[in-house]
Structure formats: structure tokens, C-alpha cells
Amino acid sequence: xNETDPDVELLARxxxxxxxxxxxxxxxxxxxxxxxxxRLLGDADEARDVAQDTFLRIWKQAGQWRSGQAxxxxxxxRVALNLCYDRLRRRKEQPLADSDELxxxxxxxxxxDELLQASAQSDLMAAALAALPERxxxxxxxxxxxxxxxxxxxxxxxxxxxxxxxxxxRARRNLRNHLAESRDDTGPRRETR
Amino acid sequence: MTPxxxxxxxxxxxxxxxxxxxxxxxxxxxxxxxxxxxxxATLHQARLLDRLLDSHQVPAASPxxxxxxxxxxxxxxxxxxWRRHMDWWSKAxxxxxxxxxxAAGMLVVSFxxxxxxxxxxxxxxxxxxxxxxxxxxxINAEETDQ
Numbered sequence: 001x002n003e004t005d006p007d008v009e010l011l012a013r014x015x016x017x018x019x020x021x022x023x024x025x026x027x028x029x030x031x032x033x034x035x036x037x038x039r040l041l042g043d044a045d046e047a048r049d050v051a052q053d054t055f056l057r058i059w060k061q062a063g064q065w066r067s068g069q070a071x072x073x074x075x076x077x078r079v080a081l082n083l084c085y086d087r088l089r090r091r092k093e094q095p096l097a098d099s100d101e102l103x104x105x106x107x108x109x110x111x112x113d114e115l116l117q118a119s120a121q122s123d124l125m126a127a128a129l130a131a132l133p134e135r136x137x138x139x140x141x142x143x144x145x146x147x148x149x150x151x152x153x154x155x156x157x158x159x160x161x162x163x164x165x166x167x168x169x170r171a172r173r174n175l176r177n178h179l180a181e182s183r184d185d186t187g188p189r190r191e192t193r
Numbered sequence: 194m195t196p197x198x199x200x201x202x203x204x205x206x207x208x209x210x211x212x213x214x215x216x217x218x219x220x221x222x223x224x225x226x227x228x229x230x231x232x233x234a235t236l237h238q239a240r241l242l243d244r245l246l247d248s249h250q251v252p253a254a255s256p257x258x259x260x261x262x263x264x265x266x267x268x269x270x271x272x273x274x275w276r277r278h279m280d281w282w283s284k285a286x287x288x289x290x291x292x293x294x295x296a297a298g299m300l301v302v303s304f305x306x307x308x309x310x311x312x313x314x315x316x317x318x319x320x321x322x323x324x325x326x327x328x329x330x331x332i333n334a335e336e337t338d339q
């Protein structure tokens with residue numbers, strides 16, 4: 001924890017009620033929070049709710065933040081993860097109520113071929129991520145998409161770095177298998193004699 | 194680094210060495226620089242999955258969401274000076290009450306003790322002025338006379 005926390009100065013400015021600092025914090029953290037919650041929950045609406053709730057906690061915490069504790073970004077991930085866990089837990093408690101609801105559809109506006117292809121690829125990946133066991137998905141989201149170090153990701157998941165490495169390997173293997181199967185299902189059929 | 198360890202790391206962290214544990218990067222780079230065919234093939238496989246992972250898009254934040262979150266900052270007032278220092282003040286309050294109690298105790302004891310102490314003004318607690326000492330001593334003297 002010797003590195004300077006890049007968010008501390010911004011937090012102090014928010015604590016002093018600087019409107020510009022509030023805007024900067026939203027610009028800096030909102031995409032990360034939406035990405036984290038969106039990938040863990042697979043639902044854009046729920047991801048927005050998690051982001052809003054997380055920011056409420058940021059505003060409360062900003063004036064009292066003391067450097068030298070955990071890095072602010074790590075704390076932020078912890079808060080957002082807990083909010084995601086709550087929602088995932090609720091889903092398990094009410095599986096039938098939500099089973100008919102599909103995640104928010106992508107923008108229905110017509111897309112050029114390239115974008116359509118990119119969108120289809122993204123949907124394929126989203127399905128592969130959603131099919132992963134929860135802990136594997138969490139590991140790959142924190143380490144790969146959120147770009148956290150292995151130590152930070154392991155700390156957030158309350159596991160050892162070795163255990164994280166194992167989860168990541170299994171996650172990547174499952175993703176490869178799922179994507180290969182999807183291609184087999186949707187790809188051109190080979191002629192059989 | 195052995196090609197086997199390289200394979201394990203690529204299998205977990207992907208093709209970009211910057212995502213690998215910092216302690217392993219130099220060894221991994223050295224293996225790549227040596228042209229190790231197994232390591233290069235492993236990296237190629239890992240890169241294919243990385244590209245697929247990168248293809249996953251998440252919806253961008255809408256302007257309405259940004260406005261709502263920014264507005265929530267003004268709806269959540271930062272703790273006031275008094276609130277922020279409430280802990281400190283409450284602790285100070287306890288200490289103050291404690292000190293007042295000690296002072297009161299000293300005062301009460303000081304009224305009772307002179308009966309057993311020499312009739313010198315030096316025996317009084319220092320919180321008394323010298324001029325008060327004569328008055329206090331005279332009161333005690335009258336009480337003992339009775």
C-alpha cells in the first residue's frame with residue numbers, strides 16, 4: 001500500500017462540496033461500476049441501480065475518507081460487489097418470479113453489418129459469461145475486465161492468490177468450451193453422407 | 194520460468210503480461226524473448242480468448258443516469274463540521290465531566306480534611322486563594338469549637 005491512492009485528492013474535494021469534483025468522480029467511476037455490475041448481474045437495469053446505490057455511499061464516505069486505509073477503488077469494488085451479491089441472493093430466493101424476465105435487450109435501432117456482427121459477438125460472450133459458475137464469473141470480471149491485480153481480486157473474493165488462479169483457469173476453460181459449442185450450434189452445418 | 198509455468202499463467206491471466214503477477218513478468222518475457230515455441234503457441238491461444246472477452250460490450254452510461262447520480266450528491270449532504278467531530282466532542286465531554294467530578298471530589302474532601310490536618314493554610318488544595326484560606330480555616334475552627 002505504498003503507492004499513492006489516485007482518488008484521495010478527489011474525495012477530499014467532494015468532502016469540501018466542490019461540484020466539479022462530483023462530476024469528475026462520476027466520470028471516473030461510473031463506467032467501471034456499470035461494467036462490474038453489468039457483467040456480474042447480466043442485467044443493465046440492475047447494474048444501474050447498483051451504480052446509483054454505490055454512489056450514494058461514495059457521497060457519504062467522501063468527507064471522512066482517510067488515506068492509508070484500503071485503496072478507494074478497492075473499497076468501491078467491495079461496496080458494489082456486496083450490492084451485487086444481495087441481488088444475486090434475492091434471485092436465488094425467488095427463482096420462479098424472475099425466470100420469465102429476460103435481460104434488457106440491446107438497442108433495437110438498425111445496425112450496419114459490422115456493428116451487427118460485433119453485437120452478435122458481444123451477445124455470445126455475454127451468454128458464455130452468464131453460464132459460468134458465480135465465483136468463476138466474479139474472478140474473471142475482477143481480474144480481466146476490472147483490471148485489478150491478482151492480489152486485489154483475491155482480497156475482494158476473500159481467497160488466496162492460488163485459489164484465484166485456479167478459478168481463473170477454470171473460467172477461461174469453460175468460456176472456451178461454451179463459445180466452441182455455441183459456434184457448433186450456430187455455424188454452417190457440415191454435409192454428412 | 195518453465196514452459197509449464199508459463200502455460201499455467203497464460204491459462205489464468207490471459208495473453209497480456211501486464212495482467213500477470215508482477216513477480217512473474219520478467220521470467221515470462223525472457224522465455225518469450227528466447228523464442229520458446231511452446232510459450233509462443235500458448236500465448237497465441239490465450240490471445241484468441243482475450244479477443245473474445247474484449248468483444249463483450251456493456252451499455253454506456255446514459256446522460257439521464259449521470260444527471261441523476263450527480264444530483265444525488267447534492268441530496269446527500271456531507272456531514273457537517275459538528276457531526277464530523279461529534280465523536281471527538283463526545284469524548285472530550287466525557288473527559289470534561291470526569292475532570293469536573295475530580296474537582297468536585299477534591300472540593301468536598303477539602304472541607305472534611307482540615308479536621309485532621311494541621312491548621313495551616315498550606316494544607317488546603319491549591320485551588321483556593323490565600324485570602325480564601327483564612328475564611329475556610331475560620332469556619333472549620335468554629336465548627337471544631339462547637
